[in-house]
Amino acid sequence: MSRQSYQIGVLGTGFAGTITGLILKQMGYEVVLVDRSRHPRFAIGESSTPIADRILAKLCDQYDLPELRPLTAYGSARQQSEHYRVGPKRGFSYFSHHSQPNHPKDPQTVSHSFDAGDREQQLLVAASQCEELSDTHWHRATVDHFIAQCAVRRGLDLLEDVDLRSIELETSSAWRLRGTHDDEELDLRVHFLIDATGRRSPLASSLHLPEETDQLRTQSGAVYGHFKDLDRSDTWFRHANTSDEHPFPCDDAAVHQITTTGWMWQLRFDHQITSCGWGLPRQYMPRPEEDLTIWWQKRIEEFPSLRQQFSDASVVAPEGGLQHVPRLQYLRKVISGRGWAMLPSSAGFIDPLHSSGIAHAMANIERLTALFPGAGALPSEACLHQYGKNMKHEFLWIDLLVSACYEALFDFRLFQRVCMWYFLAVIHYERQRLSGSQSPPAFLSANCQDLQTVIRKHLTDLPRREDGPLSRHQINRLNSDYREAMAPFNHADLLSTANHPFYQHTAAPGK
Ligand SMILES: Cc1cc2nc3c(=O)[nH]c(=O)nc-3n(C[C@H](O)[C@H](O)[C@H](O)COP(=O)(O)OP(=O)(O)OC[C@H]3O[C@@H](n4cnc5c(N)ncnc54)[C@H](O)[C@@H]3O)c2cc1C
Known part of the structure; x- marks a missing residue:
């Protein structure tokens, strides 16, 4: 087979890799999508959130991808049942x-x-005011298949059933990918590689990227x-x-x-x-x-x-x-470099608790694609370095919030209260995004020092499983301590006696 050349190669055609490829194609880049399997295929990570919907809607409008917009709310997504399956997530x-x-x-x-x-x-x-506007569960086999078909219709080359044997940096600005495609020899040359293949990233193997999973609390x-x-x-x-x-x-x-x-x-x-x-x-x-x-x-x-x-x-x-x-968590030490970048699924993962996966992928698709200047130019090394640094920071923040919930499992009333730290971060992030600052804020307010300080302090003081279930008095005390300390960030009156435990008014405007 003769060697084929593209400006950008995307490895992995889950929704994240394919949407990234679609955006870059819309920006004028020549993109090839490469996957080891063939659509439709089973995949996990199915629960969308208001943030995921909001970012996807923005990307659809910004890059003229109306065919993906129905996915951003259940009311429109369910009408696409001839293409893909979803479920309501209120x-x-x-x-x-x-x-x-x-x-x-x-x-x-x-x-x-x-x-x-x-x-x-x-x-x-x-998370929403009505079924029509609500989030959706994505049946990933059919949703990912649909998005891949959209990519092909938009003129992207999609190579499925690819077995990548080697990924080498051939010159300082070109990668060479060799392997087989449909049992034929494959020889690709790309100038920029995006990896969205998940935990067993072939790029991480080729570059011998070490992990930093031992930094994570969640196990x-x-x-x-x-x-x-x-x-x-x-x-x-x-x-x-x-x-x-x-x-x-x-x-x-x-x-x-x-x-x-x-x-x-x-x-x-x-x-x-x-x-x-x-x-x-x-x-x-x-x-x-x-x-x-x-x-x-x-x-x-x-x-x-x-x-x-x-x-x-x-x-x-x-x-x-x-x-x-056996263990879901992993985190790579390096997430991006000159001529390459990973999307979250390849860079790390914490846990399905509270469904951060799709939203975190969307936030980083938004950030990564914004680094491409257009007209065939590629992102600078400095921007890529910052991209990787930000994402790592976000993983560590998600880890902290999720591990606290695991630590609180021994007493459901404590778990309820600790879950509120997570919702607080989510709602604060939604507010920050809606306030319309130029560059998107860090995912789940990962860069908000004041919020971090408050939550870290309460994490240090979190009651331990070995101390046994808490008394009603202890729970009430914790509730008022958390509520008072988190007041500056508590936009949805979380932990108030009037709302707890059925929160009706937490939906962001437009949801
Ligand atoms: C048990 C579990 C539960 C989860 N639950 C949730 C949840 O409730 N909500 C949520 O939002 N997120 C959840 N997640 C996270 C979720 O899986 C990811 O956020 C999401 O799948 C990322 O999508 P993606 O498109 O980046 O990657 P993936 O969906 O993982 O797609 C990777 C693609 O890469 C391809 N590939 C793999 N290796 C190679 C290779 N060597 N060469 C070429 N192609 C390759 C695969 O065939 C696949 O098509 C969960 C994850 C796990 C493990």
């Missing part, structure tokens, strides 16, 4: 379950791990898959007659089933498929040789309400059944 729902290892297995005996009549066992945070793994016929959580409330207080239908959300030893996400799509996965501190993960299906069954047996919910459910994707990542 906000975040959290329900606390108590382990009952020895509960009777007799189906006639009613046993619950979750008490639908108890407000203290729930937390609902709205969790996941077991996950797509299920059909999962019962809805609102069944519990209908039986208890207590759903009236909820600010939105609780299943039309990123649902978190919380236990003291980990949590489960449940993201519903419109075609009766639900993405489910356990996020667990590492010590509670299955052993390497353990059968995941048996492990899953055993784990939900401990929580009768979940067992009941899963009684008719079965795994439908991915093809190999339940998947398992």
Whole structure:
């Protein structure tokens, strides 16, 4: 095969790589997209947020990509069902379950791990005012396939089923990529490489990039898959007659089933498929040789309400059944350099808790593409260095917020309060963006020193699991301490007695 040349090569055609390629193509660059697999393929990371929607909408308008704009709200996305599948996400729902290892297995005996009549066992945070404007769960196989098809229609070359054997810096300004494509020899020359391939980044291997994962506090793994016929959580409330207080239908959300030893996400799509996965501190993960299906069954047996919910459910994707990542976190020491840059999925990852993944990818797509001056010119080394530095800072901030939530799992009332640190950072960031400053602020206000100082202080004083569940007095005290200290950033009256635990008015304007 003769050698082909492009200005930009994007490795990895998840939504992040492909949208980046599309933008650069719109700016006049010659772009090739390269992927090891072929669309449609299973992918995880499905929960969009108001920030993700807002950035994507801005990028669609700025770079004239109207075909992607329906993805920015559920009302428009659901009308595209001939192209891709989505589900409504009105906000975040959290329900606390108590382990009952020895509960009777007799189906006639009613046993619950979750008490639908108890407000203290729930937390609902709205992210939108109505279903039409709400965020969406992206069924990634079909969404990513659709975006890749858009790229091809816009004239990008998409090479799938590529096995990259080597990536070399041939001259100071050209990379040479060799391997096979559809079993034929591939020989590509590109002047700038963008890597959005994920954890096993081939660029990181070629450049022997070290990791700095030991800097991260969060230590969790996941077991996950797509299920059909999962019962809805609102069944519990209908039986208890207590759903009236909820600010939105609780299943039309990123649902978190919380236990003291980990949590489960449940993201519903419109075609009766639900993405489910356990996020667990590492010590509670299955052993390497353990059968995941048996492990899953055993784990939900401990929580009768979940067992009941899963009684008719079965795994439908991915093809190999339940998947398992022993530790989710990773962070590269270097994220960008002269002639190359990584998007977040290749640079690092913290945890699915609170769904920061898609939004963080969008924020960095926005920032990276803004570094390209157009007219064929490439970003300067200094800008790329700053890009990498900022992203690393953001990962460390997400890590801090998420690890605090894991540390608080032992007492759900504490967990509710610590989750508010995260929502506070999210809402503050939304405000900063809406205030219209020239360059986008750091993701989740990662550069806001005052907010960081307050949260770091409370993290140091966070009650520990070994001290056992907190008294009501301690919880009330913490609540008022957090509320007072965070007042300058608390734009949505979080932690107020009037709102807690059902937050209706947290949506950003226009959402
Ligand atoms: C268990 C888990 C749960 C998650 N949950 C959430 C969540 O709830 N919400 C959220 O927002 N985020 C979540 N994430 C994060 C989410 O996965 C990422 O944010 C998102 O997938 C990033 O998208 P992407 O397009 O950058 O990369 P990916 O979707 O990972 O796509 C990478 C692409 O690169 C290709 N590729 C891989 N290796 C090579 C190679 N050597 N050569 C060429 N191509 C290659 C792959 O085939 C794939 O198409 C989760 C992640 C994990 C692991």
